[in-house]
Each structure stands twice: as C-alpha cells, then as structure tokens.
Amino acid sequence: MGRNTTSLRAIVNRYTERIKKLSELLPPDERKLIEEFLRDLDSTLSLCVHTGVEDPLEVLFIHFLRLYTHIKKNCCNNR
Amino acid sequence: MPRLWLLDVFIKNGETIFSLYDENTKSIEERVGKIDFYGYIEASNPTTIAKELEHIEDVEDVHIERWRKPPFYTNSIDIVVFKTKNFNIYRDIIRIGVSKELKFVNTFPHPLVEALYKTGIQPLTIVVEWRKDKPLTSDWKPDRIDPEVEYIAVDFQNGFYVAETSKGIEKFWYIEDLIRYIESNKFLIGFTNPYIYTQIMNFDLRVAKTVYRWITSGSHHPFEYFEWSRLSYTPLNLMKNITIGKILTTIEALIARDKKYIVDRSYGRVEPWRNIGRLILHDRGGVVYQPKPGLYWGICQIDFRSLYPSIIVKYNISGETVDKPLCSRSLKLTWCEHSVCLDEEGVVPMSIKKLIELKDLYEDKAREVGDKLFDYRRRAVKWILVASFGYLGYRNALLGSVMAHETVTSTSREILRKARVAIEKKGYRVIHAMVDSLFIEGVEDPCECKYIKNIVEETTGFKAKVEAYFLWLYIPKLLNSDRGASNKYYGLLQNGKAKIKGILAVRKDTPPIIKKAQLEAIEKLLKAYKREEFIQSIKEAHNIINNYIEKLKQNNYNLRDLVITRYPSVRENYRKPPKYIRESLPPYRLIYTKKGLIVFKDPTYSDIDINKYVDFLEKARKELPTEKELQ
Numbered sequence: 001m002g003r004n005t006t007s008l009r010a011i012v013n014r015y016t017e018r019i020k021k022l023s024e025l026l027p028p029d030e031r032k033l034i035e036e037f038l039r040d041l042d043s044t045l046s047l048c049v050h051t052g053v054e055d056p057l058e059v060l061f062i063h064f065l066r067l068y069t070h071i072k073k074n075c076c077n078n079r
Numbered sequence: 080m081p082r083l084w085l086l087d088v089f090i091k092n093g094e095t096i097f098s099l100y101d102e103n104t105k106s107i108e109e110r111v112g113k114i115d116f117y118g119y120i121e122a123s124n125p126t127t128i129a130k131e132l133e134h135i136e137d138v139e140d141v142h143i144e145r146w147r148k149p150p151f152y153t154n155s156i157d158i159v160v161f162k163t164k165n166f167n168i169y170r171d172i173i174r175i176g177v178s179k180e181l182k183f184v185n186t187f188p189h190p191l192v193e194a195l196y197k198t199g200i201q202p203l204t205i206v207v208e209w210r211k212d213k214p215l216t217s218d219w220k221p222d223r224i225d226p227e228v229e230y231i232a233v234d235f236q237n238g239f240y241v242a243e244t245s246k247g248i249e250k251f252w253y254i255e256d257l258i259r260y261i262e263s264n265k266f267l268i269g270f271t272n273p274y275i276y277t278q279i280m281n282f283d284l285r286v287a288k289t290v291y292r293w294i295t296s297g298s299h300h301p302f303e304y305f306e307w308s309r310l311s312y313t314p315l316n317l318m319k320n321i322t323i324g325k326i327l328t329t330i331e332a333l334i335a336r337d338k339k340y341i342v343d344r345s346y347g348r349v350e351p352w353r354n355i356g357r358l359i360l361h362d363r364g365g366v367v368y369q370p371k372p373g374l375y376w377g378i379c380q381i382d383f384r385s386l387y388p389s390i391i392v393k394y395n396i397s398g399e400t401v402d403k404p405l406c407s408r409s410l411k412l413t414w415c416e417h418s419v420c421l422d423e424e425g426v427v428p429m430s431i432k433k434l435i436e437l438k439d440l441y442e443d444k445a446r447e448v449g450d451k452l453f454d455y456r457r458r459a460v461k462w463i464l465v466a467s468f469g470y471l472g473y474r475n476a477l478l479g480s481v482m483a484h485e486t487v488t489s490t491s492r493e494i495l496r497k498a499r500v501a502i503e504k505k506g507y508r509v510i511h512a513m514v515d516s517l518f519i520e521g522v523e524d525p526c527e528c529k530y531i532k533n534i535v536e537e538t539t540g541f542k543a544k545v546e547a548y549f550l551w552l553y554i555p556k557l558l559n560s561d562r563g564a565s566n567k568y569y570g571l572l573q574n575g576k577a578k579i580k581g582i583l584a585v586r587k588d589t590p591p592i593i594k595k596a597q598l599e600a601i602e603k604l605l606k607a608y609k610r611e612e613f614i615q616s617i618k619e620a621h622n623i624i625n626n627y628i629e630k631l632k633q634n635n636y637n638l639r640d641l642v643i644t645r646y647p648s649v650r651e652n653y654r655k656p657p658k659y660i661r662e663s664l665p666p667y668r669l670i671y672t673k674k675g676l677i678v679f680k681d682p683t684y685s686d687i688d689i690n691k692y693v694d695f696l697e698k699a700r701k702e703l704p705t706e707k708e709l710q
Contacts, residue, residue, distance in 0.1 A: 008359070008363070042368075042369035042370075042371065042562060042563065043369075045369050046369050046370075046512070049363070049366050049368070049492065050493070050495065051492075052363060052492075053359070054356040054359060055356065055359075056359070
C-alpha cells in the first residue's frame, strides 16, 4: 500500500541510476551493453508486481536471467 | 395521482421533522413525527444502569442485550439498550453519561439514521400514508424513477461556474451572475462543494434561504445523492458534508447492528510485526505495469467487473474475518500470508454483495432503457464499491484492517497473473495491466476480444467485460523521462470515437487553450486507420501545436483560455502556501504572469508569461507520437 515502504519501482530506479552512472566510466562498447541490459527492465519490473520481491535486487537478477535465456536462444538459433 | 415523497428528515429543537415533497404541486410540507432513537451503554454493572435509565421520563424502554465485541466478534458482553422518541432526552443521557464516565458504543452512524433504518423509513421513497406519528413509506424497487425536483448542481470548470439544472447547463464567469441565476429560479435542492458554497455565501447570505436544502458534499447529480441517501438511510440533511466512505461505513454499521456487533472506534486490528523484507513483499497495491511507450495496433482492453468488491465477497474478506483467532473453518490463501475465516459471513462482504448486484442491474437498465437516471445510479453505487476496498485498509475504518486490505490486493495480483498466463498461452501478448484492466495486443476484431474475455472469465472465475477495442492505442512517455506512463493512453475505437485517459487534454487543471490544442492534434491522429496514414497524421498533429504556439506569441487568444483551475491540496496543509492561497478563496482561478502564478484579475496581454504556456504546449506535444519513434 506504500504506507511504510518506498515503491519497488522507486527502489529499482535508484539501482539503475547508480549502474548508469557507473557505466559512464566504462569503455563505450561495455557501456552500450549495460545500457541495453537496462533498457527493457520495466517489463521485468511489471512481471514482478504479480508475485512481489523480498529484495529489490531480485528484479535485476530476474532481468539478468531473462536476458541470459534470450542470448542462449539466439545462440542456439544461429548455430 | 399525487405522489408524496419523503424528501428529507431532520431534527429541530429535539423534534423529528419529516419533509414531504408533493410532486404535483412541487411544494414541501414539514410534519413533526416521532421515531425511536436507540442508545447503547457498555458497563460493568448493566442492571444498575438500566434501573437508573428506567426512571427517566420519555425513556420508553430499557433492557439488557448480549452483543459481540470487536475486533473479531468472538466474545459477547451485556449492553444496556435504551429507547426514546425525544432526541433532547437522548442527547442529555449521552452528555450526562459521558460525564459519569459511562462508555457509549454504537455511536456511529447518527442516531437518526439508525432510527429510520429500524423503523423502515427509507428517505427518498414514496410516502403511502401518514400513520399515527410517522410516515409509512413504500418498499423501494430499483427500477422506480426518482422524484422530479428543481435542482441546481454547481461546479467550477475551466474558470467558469457551471450550473446544471433540469433545464440544461449554464456557465457563469462572475459569481454575481450565478447568484442572480439562483435567486431568479426556485430551486428545491442545491448541490455543490464546500468551497463554492463558501464563495456564494461570502457574496450573498440570502442564497442560503433561496434554496430549500443545500448539500455541500460535491456537485454530484441529485440522482446520485438520492441513491446514496436511500442505500444508507441517511437523510439529505445529514449529507451536507458526507464522504463516500462515510456512506459505505453507514451501510456496514447498519448491518453490524443487525448482527449485534458492537461498533466501537476504540478497538483496532493491529497488524503484526514484520521485517522490512516481508513488508516489501506484502505491503503493496494492485498490479500496475510500466508499459513500453509507443503505438500499438489491434488492442483489446478487458476489465474485470467490480474486481475488488467481488474478491471481498468471494473470499469473505472483512476486518473481523481475516487472521481471526479461534476459527474453525479457515481458508489459507496461498498467494498471501493471511487466512480468512469462513465460519460466518463478514460485515463488509454482506454489505457490498447487494451493491454489486445493484450495480449490474443498473448497468443493464441503463443499456435497455437508455435513461440517464440508471447511469447516475450505477455511478453512485460504483463509487461506494470503489470506496469499499479503499476503506478496508483505512486507519479509521470501523470494519476493516490492513491485513484485509493486503488480502484483497494480493488476490487481485494473483488473478491478473492467472489471466495473463492464460491469454499469452493463446498466442496474444499483454502489453499493459492496470489494477483490473488488461491491454492485449494482436487482436483482430471485437469478436476476438470477446473470445479473450471468455478465457479470462473461465481462468479466473471472475466476471469480466470487453471495455474497448482499439484499432490503435498510443501510450505516451512520462513528461520527465522516456519511460511509459502507466496511467495515460489514448486510441481510436472501432466506432471511430476516441478513448482518452490521463493526458493533459482531460486533466481538470489544464488551461483550456492547451486542452483545445492537444484535442485538435489528437483528432488529426484519429483520422488514421492504417500505419501509413498514422505516420502522415503525426506531422499534422504537431503542426496544430506549432500553430497554437504561434497564436500565443502573436497574442492571438482569449485570456480566459489561459485560466488554470485549482482546488486546495487534499489536506489543505501547506508548508509554504502559494501567494494565491493567501489572496483568494478556493476554487482558484489563476493565470501565469511575469509575476508568477497569480489570481486571475483582469490581466492584460502584456502581463502574461507566454513562455509558461509554450512550455505547456510542449508538454502536450510530448504526449503525442513522433515520426522517429515509429520508424
């Protein structure tokens, strides 16, 4: 209900802002990949509202898993 | 045949006055009547208290009853119940009793409401006869029409006072003109909000008497007020400053009386201690996605019908049923950490079950008959149902709890999850979800939309409806970022009409010129039925915004089109109140000048801060699609 806690979106946003700032220090190709990783984070956040998360980092972890499966699928298709 | 309506009931000098309205002569007759007022005392020595009360003149009956105690209504205690027809006596007993530290319970709702409820006198129904000392009202049927009364509902929109009457709608810029209009007509009831009422009274106190009864809980339609009055047995006189939550709580409290449940504010249902992880996991609202902004084709919007109230009824969710100790039939919901007791029907589900049926009935009636009356009534009932969920978790709610609130939201999230899984199994894609709405992509036509609706109903077991079928739907970006706005969208419906939500054009505080510009721009988009046409229309839409910017720069506009309408913030609690709050009364009619946002008082073109309005137009533009994003 948001009585006591900050919304999940706001907490995750804080993480992504920090990651974005950090990525500015990285080489351009690495930075690009990180930006791509964060791009569709909202869709994972949307999925997480159904079940909830105990730790906001779960959202980034689930997003990472999603990306991993996509990469794996693409690799298999290209083989 | 003359029809006599019970228009209102009120107390004057301790007497109960019934206002009877003759529909033929359009006249009011006030008759003194007598009904029983009930008082309830919780005491350790009930017999002694009862004996003392018996000796008071005008107290007609005193007895001791067993009533169940909150918060879970498992234990019973003795309560002294007394009855009197004299309201002054009732009030004196309360006053003296409180000074003697007696504990009065069931003090909500107003004793007049309970008196009417127990006597079976429903406000805003037809009076069959005057029997002895009170009216006998007919049994109300929801398909009956309301009394024809001369009414005025005053609102404030786009800087104008808007007066709705049975004859139509009139707009007034000056309050003097509004007052003259009110005085020149014989209105029986006036509806407005407390701010407008104060402005009117500040200007001319006589207007208070020009209208027989002013209701200042908002400028809702009389049919809405009449419905609330009937459902909650609350006469119009007590609706002066009523909130929708209070109407709902009244309905609930009357049911609690029937069940002999004590209504007492001193009992709370405290939520258990939880660590921060559990709190983040469970302390959440309904599903609201972060949609990807952009244009979508063939979108079906499916809404659940009264989802939250239906969850409350289906799972028997009420303050006293959730996490109830000493329960023999407990239902553990796997998707949340609470359990619901099924031993007895809860007060909240009991109260709203009938309302859900009533809303569906009015919806059907509105469709069949096409009479606006039923649509107003449907809206009135819908409002209560909306409040029914909100009030579950409200800290002052008499019959709710945070745990009950969480049980409803977690169930809704689970239902939407199930619906999404079922829809996507069929090859569609859910692009957005918002509390009880689902937006599904890849739907060919409205028939297919119906097919998806059936899937949703079968999977979840909750009623749904096809809310809209969009040929195209546009989800704009947030004004301050590139992310999608979850509560803003617009699109072209199958019938050529538009559905617009949340954007500047439909916001109450947007200056009229900005609304016009954005609506004109969207109208250009609405001519597009194909992707190529849409891309072409984007340029035209942006040109509209450009034209308005030019008009502003050339002072080619009406100053009244720049007005910003504002009401005070909800809590009227400003750390540093803006200048206009110190200088004028709400509702505020404001304008951006070079001195900032000030009260609109005959400004000249040279005073205006055009850049502010250009910024507004740029914001309106940001809610439009761009050619770049469609490439």
